[in-house]
Amino acid sequence: MRSLVSVIIPTYNRSFSILYRAVHSVLNQSYKNLELIIVDDNDVNSKYRKEIEARIKNLVDNRVKYIQHTSNSGACEARNTGIRNAKGEFIAFLDDDDEWLSNKLELQLQKFTNKEVGLVYCDSYTIKTKNDSIINKSIRSFRISGMVYKQLLEKNFVGSTSFVLIRKEALNECGFFNTEMESAQDYELWLRLSKKYKIDYVDIPLVNYYAHEGERISTNVNKKIQGLEQIIKLNYLYLQEHPKILSKRKSVIVPYYYLRDGYKKAFLKSWDSFKLNPFNTHLLKVLVKITIKEIFK
Numbered sequence: 001m002r003s004l005v006s007v008i009i010p011t012y013n014r015s016f017s018i019l020y021r022a023v024h025s026v027l028n029q030s031y032k033n034l035e036l037i038i039v040d041d042n043d044v045n046s047k048y049r050k051e052i053e054a055r056i057k058n059l060v061d062n063r064v065k066y067i068q069h070t071s072n073s074g075a076c077e078a079r080n081t082g083i084r085n086a087k088g089e090f091i092a093f094l095d096d097d098d099e100w101l102s103n104k105l106e107l108q109l110q111k112f113t114n115k116e117v118g119l120v121y122c123d124s125y126t127i128k129t130k131n132d133s134i135i136n137k138s139i140r141s142f143r144i145s146g147m148v149y150k151q152l153l154e155k156n157f158v159g160s161t162s163f164v165l166i167r168k169e170a171l172n173e174c175g176f177f178n179t180e181m182e183s184a185q186d187y188e189l190w191l192r193l194s195k196k197y198k199i200d201y202v203d204i205p206l207v208n209y210y211a212h213e214g215e216r217i218s219t220n221v222n223k224k225i226q227g228l229e230q231i232i233k234l235n236y237l238y239l240q241e242h243p244k245i246l247s248k249r250k251s252v253i254v255p256y257y258y259l260r261d262g263y264k265k266a267f268l269k270s271w272d273s274f275k276l277n278p279f280n281t282h283l284l285k286v287l288v289k290i291t292i293k294e295i296f297k
Helices: 016-027 047-056 075-085 104-113 149-154 168-174 185-196 221-234 243-261 263-276 281-295
Strands: 005-011 034-040 064-068 090-093 117-130 133-140 165-167 198-212
Touching: 005 016, 005 075, 005 104, 016 034, 016 047, 034 047, 034 075, 047 064, 064 075, 075 090, 090 104, 090 168, 104 117, 104 165, 104 198, 117 168, 117 185, 149 185, 149 243, 165 168, 168 185, 185 198, 185 221, 221 243, 243 263, 243 281, 263 281
Parallel strands: 005 034, 005 090, 034 064, 117 198
Antiparallel strands: 090 165, 117 133, 117 165
C-alpha cells in the first residue's frame, strides 16, 4: 500500500480565497494518498475564523480535516498541532499563502528509498508581489544532499516549511518546532534533523513561494534577531569548535542590528564576527552594504 502523507496548513489572518489556493494545490496533487490537516489559528471571534469555518464545510473531500485553536498560538504551534494529529508516515507543510505544483509530493517521495533520508526539500519559484501583481519571479537553486549539518549551519539552503517532506519517525525522534523561538524555527528544526538523518532534494521548482509587500514574521527585526541568536545558542557546542562557521552565523545578524539599533551597534556586533575570522567575506559584504546605506541616508 502506498504511504500516507499528512499535509499541514496553518492559517491565520488569511482570507479563504488565498487559503483555498493553497488547499486546492494539495488536493490537486498527482499523489492521492494524503490527508490535509488545516489548523485554524485565528481567535474564536475573528472574521477569518467565521469565514473559514463556514467555507470549509463546502469542501467535498474526505481527506480534509479541520482543527481549530481556541486562540492565536502562532504558526509553529499550529504546525505542531497538525503533527500531533497526523496519521501519515510522511509529513509536509504548506504556508496558507503559498502553493504547490501538482507533482511535488510524488517526486519528493521517490527520494525516500534510502531509509537514512529524513527530509527532502525542493527548489521553488519566489514570486514577489506588489498590489496583487507579480513583479519578480526567480528560481532558488542552491542544492546539497547527504549528512549536511555543517553546511546547513553555514547557510539555510533547505528554506521554507513549504519546501519539505519529512519522515514522521524523524520528527518523533528529533522533536517538533521550537515554539520558544520567535523566528527561524524551521531552520532550527532542519538543523536538528540533519544531525541524525541524511537530507536529499528534488532539483526542480515544485513550490510557488509568495513574498508579499509588507511584514511577514521573517521581516520583523526583533523576532529575526531573537531567532538567529537562538540558532547560535542551540548549536554553540559545535560552533565554538568551528570559529569560521560561528563568524558566519554572527555576521548574518549584523544587518538586523543595523536596522534596529543603527550603525554603531552593528559595527560592534561585526567586531565579534571579525575576531573569529578576519577573512570572513560575508562580513565584508555586509559592512560595505550598511556603510553605503549610512553614507547616503
